[in-house]
Amino acid sequence: MTKVEAPTRALLWRVATIAEIREETISARSLRLDVPGWPGHLAGQHVDVRLTAEDGYQAQRSYSLASDPSTVEITVQRVPRGELSPWLCDIATVGDQFEVRGPVGGYFTWSPQRPEPVLLVAGGSGIVPLMAMVRARGSAESRVPFRLVYSVRDPDTVIYAAEFMRRIRDDQGLDVAIVYTRETPPGAPRPAGRLSAQDLGAMGWPAQSEPACYVCGPTGFVEAAADLLVAAGHDPQRIRTERFGPTS
Amino acid sequence: MQWVDGNDLAGAVRELFATDLTVARGRCAACGREGMVAEAHVYNRAPGLVARCPACEAVLLRLVRAPDRAWLDLRGMSCLEFPLPAE
Numbered sequence: 001m002t003k004v005e006a007p008t009r010a011l012l013w014r015v016a017t018i019a020e021i022r023e024e025t026i027s028a029r030s031l032r033l034d035v036p037g038w039p040g041h042l043a044g045q046h047v048d049v050r051l052t053a054e055d056g057y058q059a060q061r062s063y064s065l066a067s068d069p070s071t072v073e074i075t076v077q078r079v080p081r082g083e084l085s086p087w088l089c090d091i092a093t094v095g096d097q098f099e100v101r102g103p104v105g106g107y108f109t110w111s112p113q114r115p116e117p118v119l120l121v122a123g124g125s126g127i128v129p130l131m132a133m134v135r136a137r138g139s140a141e142s143r144v145p146f147r148l149v150y151s152v153r154d155p156d157t158v159i160y161a162a163e164f165m166r167r168i169r170d171d172q173g174l175d176v177a178i179v180y181t182r183e184t185p186p187g188a189p190r191p192a193g194r195l196s197a198q199d200l201g202a203m204g205w206p207a208q209s210e211p212a213c214y215v216c217g218p219t220g221f222v223e224a225a226a227d228l229l230v231a232a233g234h235d236p237q238r239i240r241t242e243r244f245g246p247t248s
Numbered sequence: 249m250q251w252v253d254g255n256d257l258a259g260a261v262r263e264l265f266a267t268d269l270t271v272a273r274g275r276c277a278a279c280g281r282e283g284m285v286a287e288a289h290v291y292n293r294a295p296g297l298v299a300r301c302p303a304c305e306a307v308l309l310r311l312v313r314a315p316d317r318a319w320l321d322l323r324g325m326s327c328l329e330f331p332l333p334a335e
Contacts, residue, residue, distance in 0.1 A: 011262045048259040062259055105258035106271040107286030219250055243252045 013050065014038070016072070016100040018092055024075060024159045028125060029089055033072040033100065040069045041103035043110050043136035044129045044214070044242075047074065048101040051084055059083040064129035064216075064242075065103060068139040072100075075159060077125035108214065108242045112140035116212050119204045120148040121195075121225045123217025127159050129242060130216055138171050147175045147211075149203045151195045151221065154183035177203035195221075197228050207233030212240070219243040254288035254299055260311055264318060267330050274325040278306035285309075285328075 020032040041047075043065075050060045061084045067073035078089040110118065110133040120130040127150055137146055152158050164176050179199055180192045190199075205211040213234055215225045222243045229239055254270055261269040270286040281303040288299040288308055296312035301324070308324040322328075 011259070046255070046258060062256060101259060104262050104268070105255050105286070106268040107255055107258075107284060108253075219252065241253060242255050 011101055011104070012037075013099045013101050015097055016049075018094050018096050021092070021094060025157055027078040027089070027157075028075055028159050030066060030073055030075045031088065031092070032067070033074070035072045035100055038072050039103070041065055041072075042106070043068065043132040044105070044108045045103035045132075046105045046129075047072070047103060049074070049084060049088075050099040050101070051087065052099070061085075062104070064132065066128045066132050066135075068132065068135040070139065075125070075128045075131075108216070108240050110136065110212070110214065112136060112142040112144070114212065115144065117145040117205055117209055118147070119211040119213045119229075120146065120150075121200070121204070121213065121215040121217075121229075122148065122150045123195075123221030123225070124152060124157070125159065126215075126217030126221070126242070126244065128216075130214060131160055131163075133214065134167065134171070134174065137174070138167060143173050145173045146171075147177070147204055149177050149179060149195070149200060151179045151181060151217070151225075153181055154192075155180065155185045175203070179203075195225060195228070197232060200225075200228055200232060204229075204232075207235075210235070210238065212238055214240050214242075216242040217244070250293075251289040251291050251300070254284070254286040254290055256290045256292055257285065257288075257297060257299060257309070257311070260297055260313065261320075263313075264320060267332065269328075269330075271331060273329040274308060275327045276301040276304060276306060276308060277324050277326040279304035 014035050016033040016035045018031050019034040022030040046062045046064055048062050052058050063074040066075045076085050076088040079085045122130045168176055179195050181194055182192055184192050213229055215222050222241050226239055226241055258270045272285050274285050275282045287302055289302055291298045299309040301308055310321040312319045
């Protein structure tokens with residue numbers, strides 16, 4: 001079981017200023033935020049984002065932190081007809097401000113003190129908190145073996161693609177396998193299809209290695225992936241999940 | 249209707265509690281299952297937040313937030329165990 005540190009300070013709304021924007025895919029972008037007083041966070045934690053319209057109407061949503069604890073960064077996938085993501089993805093620019101509160105959530109977290117191997121299973125934008133873990137591992141120069149199985153629709157929807165190329169080369173003990181569900185890049189050895197028991201068997205850890213498993217994605221994806229892990233013999237106590245609801 | 253994990257409650261309950269409720273272990277008052285609040289099924293497309301037991305789907309927690317107050321109903325959980333730093 002993870003040792004969880006109990007936060008003791010009141011949770012405050014703080015002003016965040018967009019310091020940098022990176023387009024990740026056609027429908028996802030990363031926002032690095034300047035948040036004076038940010039207390040730091042664990043990989044996997046969230047931040048609540050609140051926007052206030054000129055008429056006072058407020059909309060709020062929780063986003064996974066994408067960055068290691070040295071910076072505050074979120075990656076936002078545009079949700080059609082969403083309340084916050086169209087503004088964050090299409091309109092917000094460097095220097096714009098909104099409010100954030102956090103970090104929150106101590107359950108779906110990883111810290112570099114943990115010794116056991118790690119299996120990360122991501123569906124779509126469920127990669128974000130898992131990328132925070134990969135980045136925290138890299139920053140801490142941890143040698144804990146990490147395997148990431150990342151399920152995406154097609155090659156154009158891979159978030160952090162360039163960074164993965166670099167980290168596979170530079171971060172010792174990190175393996176990344178991408179599973180394409182609808183369309184593969186040319187010459188891919190595996191045909192397009194949903195994540196299967198065979199994929200997890202070939203790319204993940206056997207249950208005997210007793211890895212810590214983190215599964216994040218849309219609810220249906222997480223259900224299916226967690227069931228595959230349990231069927232492969234992984235102890236449900238070692239599988240942590242984060243579902244962010246339907247994708248549509 | 250679709251649900252998300254109890255993790256989704258973290259910000260909303262952190263406003264009310266000094267520690268993180270999502271990593272507390274709760275016992276379902278209906279079926280007796282014990283588990284972390286983070287494992288509950290949370291329905292958040294409503295005026296409030298409703299957390300249900302992942303085993304029997306009984307309501308564990310309801311939270312409604314107004315601009316200047318909040319209402320919290322915890323009668324679906326008969327006991328909560330919080331991890332705390334050692335004194």
